[in-house]
Amino acid sequence: MIPFAxxxxxFAIAFIVASQxxxxxxxxxxxxxxxxxxxxxxxxxxxxxxxxxxxxxxFLLWGMFTGSALLPGFLHAPGPFEGTARFTYTAQAEDxxxxxxxxxxxxxxxxVEVDAPEVTPGDGFAKDDGVKVAQWRNVLIxxxxxxxIRKRDGAQVVAIDGQPISPGxxxxxxxxxxxxxxxxxxxxxxxNGWQMEPLYLPAPEAVWTRMLKIADEGFRNTSxxxxxxxxxxxxxxxxxxxxxxGIPLGYAMGLSNWFRGWFDPIVEFMRPVPPxxxxxxxxxxxxxxxxGKIILLFLAALxxxxxxxxxxxxxxxxxxxxxxxxxxxxxxxxxxxxxxxxSLPEIFTGARVAMGVCWGTVVAAELVAAEKGAxxxxxxxxxxxxxxxxxxxxxxxxxxxxxxxxxxxxAERLLVPWKGKG
Amino acid sequence: MTGLxxxxxxxxxxxxxxxxxxxxxxxxVDLKAGELMSVxxxxxxxxxxxxxxxxxxxxxxxxxxxLNGHQVTGPDAERGMVFxxxxxxxxxxxxxxxxxxxxxxxxxxxxxxxVVDHLLEVVGLQDFKEKAVYELSGxxxxxxxxxxxxxxxxDVILMxxxxxxxxxxxxxxxxxxVLKLWKxxxxxxxxxxxxxxxxxxxxxxxxxxxxxxGRIHKEYRLPFAEMGVNADLRExxxxxxxxxxxxxxxxxxxxxxEEIMGRTEGAA
Numbered sequence: 001m002i003p004f005a006x007x008x009x010x011f012a013i014a015f016i017v018a019s020q021x022x023x024x025x026x027x028x029x030x031x032x033x034x035x036x037x038x039x040x041x042x043x044x045x046x047x048x049x050x051x052x053x054x055x056x057x058x059f060l061l062w063g064m065f066t067g068s069a070l071l072p073g074f075l076h077a078p079g080p081f082e083g084t085a086r087f088t089y090t091a092q093a094e095d096x097x098x099x100x101x102x103x104x105x106x107x108x109x110x111x112v113e114v115d116a117p118e119v120t121p122g123d124g125f126a127k128d129d130g131v132k133v134a135q136w137r138n139v140l141i142x143x144x145x146x147x148x149i150r151k152r153d154g155a156q157v158v159a160i161d162g163q164p165i166s167p168g169x170x171x172x173x174x175x176x177x178x179x180x181x182x183x184x185x186x187x188x189x190x191x192n193g194w195q196m197e198p199l200y201l202p203a204p205e206a207v208w209t210r211m212l213k214i215a216d217e218g219f220r221n222t223s224x225x226x227x228x229x230x231x232x233x234x235x236x237x238x239x240x241x242x243x244x245x246g247i248p249l250g251y252a253m254g255l256s257n258w259f260r261g262w263f264d265p266i267v268e269f270m271r272p273v274p275p276x277x278x279x280x281x282x283x284x285x286x287x288x289x290x291x292g293k294i295i296l297l298f299l300a301a302l303x304x305x306x307x308x309x310x311x312x313x314x315x316x317x318x319x320x321x322x323x324x325x326x327x328x329x330x331x332x333x334x335x336x337x338x339x340x341x342x343s344l345p346e347i348f349t350g351a352r353v354a355m356g357v358c359w360g361t362v363v364a365a366e367l368v369a370a371e372k373g374a375x376x377x378x379x380x381x382x383x384x385x386x387x388x389x390x391x392x393x394x395x396x397x398x399x400x401x402x403x404x405x406x407x408x409x410x411a412e413r414l415l416v417p418w419k420g421k422g
Numbered sequence: 423m424t425g426l427x428x429x430x431x432x433x434x435x436x437x438x439x440x441x442x443x444x445x446x447x448x449x450x451v452d453l454k455a456g457e458l459m460s461v462x463x464x465x466x467x468x469x470x471x472x473x474x475x476x477x478x479x480x481x482x483x484x485x486x487x488x489l490n491g492h493q494v495t496g497p498d499a500e501r502g503m504v505f506x507x508x509x510x511x512x513x514x515x516x517x518x519x520x521x522x523x524x525x526x527x528x529x530x531x532x533x534x535x536x537v538v539d540h541l542l543e544v545v546g547l548q549d550f551k552e553k554a555v556y557e558l559s560g561x562x563x564x565x566x567x568x569x570x571x572x573x574x575x576x577d578v579i580l581m582x583x584x585x586x587x588x589x590x591x592x593x594x595x596x597x598x599x600v601l602k603l604w605k606x607x608x609x610x611x612x613x614x615x616x617x618x619x620x621x622x623x624x625x626x627x628x629x630x631x632x633x634x635x636g637r638i639h640k641e642y643r644l645p646f647a648e649m650g651v652n653a654d655l656r657e658x659x660x661x662x663x664x665x666x667x668x669x670x671x672x673x674x675x676x677x678x679x680e681e682i683m684g685r686t687e688g689a690a
Binding site: 324 | 477478479496497498499501502503505506508509510511512513514522523526527554556570571574576580
C-alpha cells in the first residue's frame with residue numbers, strides 16, 4: 001500500500017512540476033497551437049520527461065524498499081531492526097513468588113554468523129538470557145532453561161517489560177514484538193520495518209552483480225548468452241518452419257476454393273487454441289528435447305502466418321489484379337508481381353505477432369521442461385529461491401522480446417515502405 | 423476488319439435470394455479503329471458492367487464482342503484499362519509501373535527503357551521516374567496510369583472514370599492530355615464518365631445509357647473532341663451547340679433519375 005501511494009504521489013508531483021516548467025518555456029510548434037487536443041489522437045505525443053521520470057521512479061521505489069546501496073540512506077524506507085534488543089520477563093512460581101530477568105537479543109543480518117551474547121545470569125530464581133536471531137526471522141526463547149524454577153516445576157511467564165501477558169497475546173518491546181506461545185514460551189520477532197526481505201525482492205545492485213556473475217560463470221553449465229541463445233534459436237527455428245509452411249498455405253487458401261474449404265475449419269479451430277495448451281501433448285509425442293520445442297513453436301507460428309498470408313491475398317484490390325491482366329500478365333506473373341508484393345505488409349504484421357507469441361511460448365515451454373534456456377534459468381532459480389536470478393531473467397526476457405519487435409519494425413520499414421500507402 | 427463491334431450484348435445477374443437483375447439489354451455499338459466514344463448515364467445503368475465485359479473481366483450472358491475480327495473471351499494486352507484510382511502498383515517506382523506491360527511481354531531492357539522514357543515525357547513526368555507512386559499527387563498518378571496503359575500499345579483503351587477523383591483544374595488539364603494522346607496515338611478509346619461536360623468534350627461519339635435494364639438511350643456524333651485537340655477547352659465549351667447539347671443531355675439524365683426515384687418510392 002505504501003509503495004503504491006508513493007508511486008501515485010510521485011506521478012502527481014512530477015506531472016505538476018513538468019507542466020509548470022512546460023508553461024514557462026511554452027513550445028511554439030504546430031501542435032501547441034491546436035485548440036482541440038482532447039480527442040485528437042495525433043496531438044497526443046509521449047512526454048519524454050514523463051518517460052524518464054517513470055523509469056527512474058520504478059528504480060527509486062525498488063531501491064527505497066530494498067535498502068539499495070545506490071540510494072543515499074535518508075531515502076530508504078525504514079529498514080529492519082538490527083542490533084541488540086532488551087526486554088525483561090516476569091516469571092511466577094507455583095507458590096506465587098515472582099522474579100524478573102532480562103533477555104538480551106542480538107538481531108543480526110542473515111548473511112553474517114554471530115554468537116549469542118554472553119550474559120551474567122544475575123540473581124533471583126529467574127536468570128538472564130542471551131539469544132541471537134536473524135533479521136526477518138523470529139526466535140522462540142526458552143527463558144526458563146537456566147532458571148531455578150522451570151516450566152515443568154510450575155513456573156510461568158506472566159509479564160513482559162512489566163506488562164501482563166497471557167499465552168497467545170503479544171507485547172511491543174524495543175526493537176520488536178514478544179508474543180507468548182500457547183505453551184507459555186516467549187517468542188521474539190524483531191521489527192521488520194517497511195523494506196522487502198532480499199529473499200523476496202533483492203536490491204537492484206544485487207540483481208546487477210548477480211547478472212555479471214552469471215555472465216561470467218554461467219548457470220548450470222551453460223553461459224548466460226548460451227541460455228538466451230538457445231531460447232532465441234528455438235524461436236527462430238520454429239518461426240521459420242511455421243512461415244515456410246504457413247505462408248504458402250495462406251496463399252493457397254486465398255487463391256483456391258478447394259484449399260480454402262479444406263483448411264478453413266482446421267485453421268479457424270487451431271487459431272484460438274493457445275500454444276501453451278499444446279505443451280503437454282507435444283511433450284508426450286516428442287519429448288522435452290529440441291524437437292518438441294521446435295514443433296510447439298512451429299505450431300504457434302503456423303496459424304498466425306497462414307492467416308496473415310490469406311488476408312494479404314484477399315486484401316488485393318481487384319482493380320490492381322484487373323490492371324495487371326489487361327497489361328498482359330500471366331497468372332504466374334500476377335502472383336509474382338502483384339499478389340506477393342501486395343501481401344507483404346500483412347505478412348510482416350503477422351510475422352511480428354508470431355515472433356511475439358513464439359517468444360512467450362518458448363519461455364513457457366522452458367518453464368515446464370528444459371535443460372537450457374531463459375525460462376529454465378528462472379524456473380530452476382525460483383526452486384532455490386534465487387529471486388535475483390528470477391528478476392534478472394524476467395528483465396532479460398523483456399529486453400529481448402522488445403528487441404525482436406524493434407528489429408521486425410525496422411525490417412518492415414526497410415523492406416515494405418509502401419505499407420498503408422495503397 | 424479493324425475496329426470493335428459490340429453486338430447485342432446482354433448481362434443478367436442472378437441474385438442470391440432468387441430473382442435477377444438485367445444489367446445490360448441488347449447493347450450494340452460499332453466502333454471504328456481510332457474512334458473516341460464516351461459513355462454517360464445515371465448510376466446503375468450498366469456503364470461499368472459494359473466496360474468490364476469489353477475488358478474481358480466478365481463474360482456476357484448474351485451477345486458477343488468482336489475486336490479486329492476475333493471474338494473477345496478474356497482480358498488481354500490488346501485492351502488496356504485505366505481505372506479511377508488506386509490501380510497503380512505502390513511497390514513499384516513510376517518507371518517500373520509504366521514498364522510493367524513491356525516487362526510482362528519480356529521486352530528487352532534497352533527497348534523498354536526507351537518506351538518508358540518516351541511515355542513519361544509525353545505525360546510530363548520525366549523528372550519523377552524513380553519516385554514511388556504514393557509520393558505523387560492524384561493527377562500525376564493518373565498520368566502514370568495513362569502512360570502505363572500506353573506502354574503496352576493496346577488497340578483499345580478503356581477508361582473507367584479516370585478523372586473522377588481529380589479536382590476541377592487538374593481534371594481540365596487531364597482532359598486536354600487525353601485528347602492529345604488520342605490524336606497522337608490513334609487509339610480506339612471508350613471513356614466512362616459521370617460528367618456531362620467531360621462526355622461532350624471527350625467523345626466523337628457519345629452514348630447515353632438508361633437504367634433498369636441497362637440499355638442505350640440515345641447516341642450522338644459530336645464535333646467537340648476534334649475541336650478540342652490542342653485547343654483551349656474553355657473556348658470549346660463556349661460553343662453554342664455545346665451548351666445546347668449539355669442542357670439536353672442533363673435534362674435527359676435528370677428525367678431518368680426522377681423516374682428511378684419515383685419507382686423506388688412507388689415500391690416503398
